[in-house]
Amino acid sequence: MSSSIKISNLKIWDDRDDDVIIKDLSFEVKKNRCLAIVGESGSGKSMTVKGITGIHKPWIECTGCIAFDGENLLELGQESMQKIRGRKIFMIFQDGMTAFDPSCMIRVGLRETLAEKLDLKKEAADHCMISAMNRVMLNNPEEILQKYPHQLSGGMLQRIMIALALALEPELIIADEPTTALDTITQYEVVDQFIKLRKEIGTTMIFISHDLGVVRQIADDVLVMKDGEKVEEGPIEEIFTKPQHPYTQYLVSTRAALGTNFKRIMEETGDVGSEECEKVLSTGRGFIHEAEDDSQGCELSNEQGRMPWYHWRKWKWKIDTWKTGSWD
Numbered sequence: 213m214s215s216s217i218k219i220s221n222l223k224i225w226d227d228r229d230d231d232v233i234i235k236d237l238s239f240e241v242k243k244n245r246c247l248a249i250v251g252e253s254g255s256g257k258s259m260t261v262k263g264i265t266g267i268h269k270p271w272i273e274c275t276g277c278i279a280f281d282g283e284n285l286l287e288l289g290q291e292s293m294q295k296i297r298g299r300k301i302f303m304i305f306q307d308g309m310t311a312f313d314p315s316c317m318i319r320v321g322l323r324e325t326l327a328e329k330l331d332l333k334k335e336a337a338d339h340c341m342i343s344a345m346n347r348v349m350l351n352n353p354e355e356i357l358q359k360y361p362h363q364l365s366g367g368m369l370q371r372i373m374i375a376l377a378l379a380l381e382p383e384l385i386i387a388d389e390p391t392t393a394l395d396t397i398t399q400y401e402v403v404d405q406f407i408k409l410r411k412e413i414g415t416t417m418i419f420i421s422h423d424l425g426v427v428r429q430i431a432d433d434v435l436v437m438k439d440g441e442k443v444e445e446g447p448i449e450e451i452f453t454k455p456q457h458p459y460t461q462y463l464v465s466t467r468a469a470l471g472t473n474f475k476r477i478m479e480e481t482g483d484v485g486s487e488e489c490e491k492v493l494s495t496g497r498g499f500i501h502e503a504e505d506d507s508q509g510c511e512l513s514n515e516q517g518r519m520p521w522y523h524w525r526k527w528k529w530k531i532d533t534w535k536t537g538s539w540d
């Protein structure tokens with residue numbers, strides 16, 4: 213089952229200095245649809261979804277209306293919100309590590325969650341997770357459940373979170389940059405699992421990403437944010453083909469420019485037309501909208517230094533190595 217969510221006149225501010233973070237934001241995600249939220253760093257994407265789930269710091273204040281499942285979430289107390297989180301609204305964050313207790317085996321946290329949300333006993337919880345992990349192509353789930361978070365890769369942790377979502381079947385999934393911290397190839401795999409997740413449980417989704425290529429694959433609609441405000445929203449293809457706001461035009465054209473540069477380099481090296489090249493060009497995976505300097509043109513950025521800067525040559529090298537199967 214999935215539900216729509218309607219946000220009206222959401223205002224979020226820091227009570228310590230009255231700094232307004234989200235000004236007057238309204239949007240709706242219809243049942244079974246996926247809305248992508250894009251925008252530069254600090255534009256308020258995470259704060260918006262933290263407002264929805266009520267997991268912000270105590271000095272953050274929110275007003276407005278968040279209508280979900282017949283209630284205004286902003287009027288609910290912490291106890292009611294705790295019941296909604298996980299079971300009805302499921303969050304997947306950028307860093308899978310933060311979702312697990314570093315001092316416990318993976319299965320401890322999963323058992324706790326499944327006991328609390330689905331009232332499952334230990335064995336039933338393990339069984340439920342193993343079957344969900346098989347569905348997201350995680351090999352040897354029994355073994356994985358006995359690992360500590362630091363023993364697993366970022367991609368595996370994100371898949372475990374997707375498996376947990378499959379098990380819980382929430383009404384709304386909010387994913388805040390779930391692939392940003394992953395390497396490019398793992399991003400492909402994790403995004404594919406998200407697409408499958410949508411197909412399998414038909415859930416409503418809010419997907420935050422800096423990567424317009426990913427967004428185009430997964431979302432039905434896009435909301436573009438800047439400085440705590442919505443600058444544009446609409447169906448995905450419309451935003452890509454006819455962006456109205458100058459900031460959206462900038463996002464879309466910068467990505468197109470990156471694609472052109474990539475193609476030029478692939479032509480130089482005779483790789484244009486190769487399967488990998490076409491995959492990159494058609495999905496834009498690995499492309500991020502903010503090249504620091506367009507004249508350099510040859511760099512891929514994963515936003516504000518969160519990931520190392522990839523030079524096109526290095527990217528090319530990665531593809532070559534990937535082709536020969538020697539890339540870890």
Ligand SMILES: Nc1ncnc2c1ncn2[C@@H]1O[C@H](COP(=O)(O)OP(=O)(O)OP(=O)(O)O)[C@@H](O)[C@H]1O
Binds near residue numbers: 252257269
């Ligand atoms: N805990 C906090 N207390 C006060 N202000 C905060 C807090 N967290 C974020 N902010 C402020 O809220 C604004 C929006 O931040 P937010 O994290 O929502 O941006 P974002 O669009 O998610 O950026 P990014 O793409 O880097 O994740 C920023 O100006 C930031 O300084």
Ligand SMILES: [Mg+2]
Binds near residue numbers: 257258259388
């Ligand atoms: Mg954020």
